[in-house]
Amino acid sequence: xxxxxxxxxxxxxxxxxxxxxxxxxxxxxxxxxxxxxxxxxxxxxxxxxxxxxxxxxxxxxxxxxxxxxxxxxxxxxxxxxxxxxxxxxxxxxxxxxxxxxxxxxxxxxxxxxxxxxxxxxxxxxxxxxxxxxxxxxxxxxxxxxxxxxxxxxxxxxxxxxxxxxxxxxxxxxxxxxxxxxxxxxxxxxxxxxxxxxxxxxxxxxxxxxxxxxxxxxxxxxxxxxxxxxxxxxxxxxxxxxxxxxxxxxxxxxxxxxxxxxxxxxxxxxxxxxxxxxxxxxxxxxxxxxxxxxxxxxxxxxxxxxxxxxxxxxxxxxxxxxxxxxxxxxxxxxxxxxxxxxxxxxxxxxxxxxxxxxxxxxxxxxxxxxxxxxxxxxxxx
Amino acid sequence: xxxxxxxxxxxxxxxxxxxxxxxxxxxxxxxxxxxxxxxxxxxxxxxxxxxxxxxxxxxxxxxxxxxxxxxxxxxxxxxxxxxxxxxxxxxxxxxxxxxxxxxxxxxxxxxxxxxxxxxxxxxxxxxxxxxxxxxxxxxxxxxxxxxxxxxxxxxxxxxxxxxxxxxxxxxxxxxxxxxxxxxxxxxxxxxxxxxxxxxxxxxxxxxxxxxxxxxxxxxxxxxxxxxxxxxxxxxxxxxxxxxxxxxxxxxxxxxxxxxxxxxxxxxxxxxxxxxxxxxxxxxxxxxxxxxxxxxxxxxxxxxxxxxxxxxxxxxxxxxxxxxxxxxxxxxxxxxxxxxxxxxxxxxxxxxxxxxxxxxxxxxxxxxxxxxxxxxxxxxx
Numbered sequence: 026x027x028x029x030x031x032x033x034x035x036x037x038x039x040x041x042x043x044x045x046x047x048x049x050x051x052x053x054x055x056x057x058x059x060x061x062x063x064x065x066x067x068x069x070x071x072x073x074x075x076x077x078x079x080x081x082x083x084x085x086x087x088x089x090x091x092x093x094x095x096x097x098x099x100x101x102x103x104x105x106x107x108x109x110x111x112x113x114x115x116x117x118x119x120x121x122x123x124x125x126x127x128x129x130x131x132x133x134x135x136x137x138x139x140x141x142x143x144x145x146x147x148x149x150x151x152x153x154x155x156x157x158x159x160x161x162x163x164x165x166x167x168x169x170x171x172x173x174x175x176x177x178x179x180x181x182x183x184x185x186x187x188x189x190x191x192x193x194x195x196x197x198x199x200x201x202x203x204x205x206x207x208x209x210x211x212x213x214x215x216x217x218x219x220x221x222x223x224x225x226x227x228x229x230x231x232x233x234x235x236x237x238x239x240x241x242x243x244x245x246x247x248x249x250x251x252x253x254x255x256x257x258x259x260x261x262x263x264x265x266x267x268x269x270x271x272x273x274x275x276x277x278x279x280x281x282x283x284x285x286x287x288x289x290x291x292x293x294x295x296x297x298x299x300x301x302x303x304x305x306x307x308x309x310x311x312x313x314x315x316x317x318x319x320x321x322x323x324x325x326x327x328x329x330x331x332x333x334x335x336x337x338x339x340x341x342x343x344x345x346x347x348x349x350x351x352x353x354x355x356x357x358x359x360x361x362x363x364x365x366x367x368x369x370x371x372x373x374x375x376x377x378x379x380x381x382x383x384x385x386x387x388x389x390x391x392x393x394x395x396x397x398x399x400x401x402x403x404x405x
Numbered sequence: 406x407x408x409x410x411x412x413x414x415x416x417x418x419x420x421x422x423x424x425x426x427x428x429x430x431x432x433x434x435x436x437x438x439x440x441x442x443x444x445x446x447x448x449x450x451x452x453x454x455x456x457x458x459x460x461x462x463x464x465x466x467x468x469x470x471x472x473x474x475x476x477x478x479x480x481x482x483x484x485x486x487x488x489x490x491x492x493x494x495x496x497x498x499x500x501x502x503x504x505x506x507x508x509x510x511x512x513x514x515x516x517x518x519x520x521x522x523x524x525x526x527x528x529x530x531x532x533x534x535x536x537x538x539x540x541x542x543x544x545x546x547x548x549x550x551x552x553x554x555x556x557x558x559x560x561x562x563x564x565x566x567x568x569x570x571x572x573x574x575x576x577x578x579x580x581x582x583x584x585x586x587x588x589x590x591x592x593x594x595x596x597x598x599x600x601x602x603x604x605x606x607x608x609x610x611x612x613x614x615x616x617x618x619x620x621x622x623x624x625x626x627x628x629x630x631x632x633x634x635x636x637x638x639x640x641x642x643x644x645x646x647x648x649x650x651x652x653x654x655x656x657x658x659x660x661x662x663x664x665x666x667x668x669x670x671x672x673x674x675x676x677x678x679x680x681x682x683x684x685x686x687x688x689x690x691x692x693x694x695x696x697x698x699x700x701x702x703x704x705x706x707x708x709x710x711x712x713x714x715x716x717x718x719x720x721x722x723x724x725x726x727x728x729x730x731x732x733x734x735x736x737x738x739x740x741x742x743x744x745x746x747x748x749x750x751x752x753x754x755x756x757x758x759x760x761x762x763x764x765x766x767x768x769x770x771x772x773x774x775x776x777x778x779x780x781x782x783x784x785x
Contacts, residue, residue, distance in 0.1 A: 031419035034763035039411035044773035059774035085785040105492035112485035117512025125508035132497025214769045227596045227624020237617035244607020383414035389594045393424035394439035405465040
């Protein structure tokens with residue numbers, strides 16, 4: 026039998042219809058439920074965008090207030106979960122803890138697996154609401170500090186910074202954190218979102234589906250690009266050293282982290298937004314170092330690429346790490362913070378998957394032997 | 406633009422090559438790494454089959470001894486994991502706990518993500534080795550008893566029964582438990598195995614990949630068929646009541662649980678094996694009730710199907726629940742026991758995926774709107 030053609034990694038294969046996210050890579054546009062990311066990030070809180078992703082419509086004031094109240098009421102963690110956080114091995118990665126805690130929290134919920142959005146939201150909002158508490162709690166524990174209880178009068182982003190540092194953040198920092206969460210909330214199918222949908226297709230719980238997605242995001246081929254951008258920035262160290270570094274890297278055919286994106290040919294609209302935030306934040310914090318180095322990397326890189334006739338632009342990861350660092354978020358938390366934002370998108374995909382469900386069950390093409398003669402243990 | 410054709414649930418789509426499992430549905434045959442399941446279940450321990458799945462070859466005596474030693478040495482749980490088990494909410498499902506614990510245990514391991522099988526096995530065997538300890542520990546806690554430490558002188562199956570009941574099982578019961586684990590260790594792509602591969606394709610850890618697979622197996626469309634067979638048996642209650650029950654169910658177009666299988670047109674070879682075990686076990690335990698009811702369901706069902714010209718056979722789930730119950734395993738643990746067996750198969754797929762890896766990233770077909778005009782909150 027000749028080997029059939031198939032697409033490794035399901036590249037180019039349509040796995041489902043979706044109304045959640047549209048990426049227009051040619052034009053450099055991104056839409057959540059039909060709204061441009063640029064409009065959303067300039068005008069909406071993360072809680073508002075979470076509502077949009079779950080219900081498909083922007084809320085009015087009354088709806089948003091009710092939703093925000095519910096989401097904020099769910100920020101607290103049960104005591105045994107706090108113990109899990111405190112006992113987690115010191116050198117382990119927080120993504121492993123997040124995956125574990127979200128599945129554990131599934132045990133605290135009465136699950137209602139049917140189709141009205143309201144019942145979903147009681148079942149599910151917790152995973153989005155509780156993630157910042159887990160991430161911040163783990164970081165504080167690891168650094169010998171006690172957990173800080175959430176505050177219901179702060180936005181999702183501001184409350185995260187508060188639980189991380191123990192201090193209420195500057196209002197502009199809180200808004201910026203929220204804006205970054207909006208930018209990362211959703212990005213169509215990728216390994217983690219697809220994982221969430223595959224698990225949801227068995228009619229498993231939302232928690233269990235999101236926990237599984239965490240496992241995928243943890244992989245080095247998925248999350249973590251902004252961590253590596255900041256490693257590069259640290260390694261370069263100064264604006265003067267950029268040109269030599271980039272040229273050497275390109276000559277040695279090494280990748281420049283944060284440059285280019287599989288689906289965007291024009292500039293990633295999230296990169297445009299976050300670059301603006303980084304510029305303002307750098308000025309406000311009186312620290313231009315990261316921004317200057319990044320802009321110089323972009324300039325030198327573009328010059329070289331234009332010589333080669335290939336325009337490649339920075340993506341969102343290129344600037345986001347520097348924003349996080351200036352907000353006081355350590356590099357180890359960049360992927361967890363990504364998960365914290367993306368949980369809203371995962372949840373949206375889980376609900377969509379369930380609503381028109383078909384269990385995922387692709388085929389394997391078998392290339393091994395059959396009917397191997399069995400030899401008993403003592404004659405092997 | 407006309408809507409493109411695509412296969413919902415990726416049905417019929419080849420997602421990868423694999424050398425692990427061949428299901429010959431026409432002939433009713435099943436192979437692990439080229440060896441027929443019938444040979445394996447009659448001759449091999451679960452530990453031996455786990456070795457086969459991980460290395461692709463059956464071990465010789467020396468290799469099996471070393472492997473068994475290593476696997477048994479890893480059965481113990483860290484104290485904080487025991488605390489997680491003790492604190493898990495009483496009414497929650499053990500699958501949620503398994504998913505959580507396996508991700509948590511990832512934090513206890515130095516991960517080595519490269520390609521020699523030996524390094525994989527140090528990284529990974531724990532997940533297979535520790536699952537029975539979690540399942541048995543949770544069950545005992547829930548019933549107000551203390552956890553029983555594992556014993557290294559018992560097989561995987563026998564040790565599970567020991568940790569569950571606190572008593573060393575009859576040797577034949579231990580062997581039977583092991584045989585059932587062998588029958589369930591692997592079954593090619595399905596939602597949970599596919600989930601494990603998708604997560605592994607990001608280069609996440611084996612633990613995180615297996616934890617994710619647990620989330621999929623927990624779903625009601627995936628695991629749990631043998632639980633529902635036993636619910637049906639309990640509902641019917643006697644051999645005399647079978648005929649009326651089956652006829653009524655078929656007239657009302659309800660499904661008879663445990664009958665038929667998507668990929669087998671001939672009799673599932675696992676069903677043949679486990680039926681034999683159930684017959685012997687029923688005799689040995691002096692309890693023919695379940696076996697008689699099941700055989701009568703099969704007979705009446707087959708009669709009706711033959712009238713309709715559609716031969717449909719019982720699958721492995723039809724008989725396995727009764728075996729478990731006669732071994733003293735409560736119905737709530739049927740899916741966890743399935744996971745305990747399948748962990749070996751998942752691990753095999755994770756290693757295979759990593760060895761010739763390509764990140765899974767299928768496409769979504771967008772059916773929503775774009776460029777919806779943004780209306781500020783106060784005007785909605």
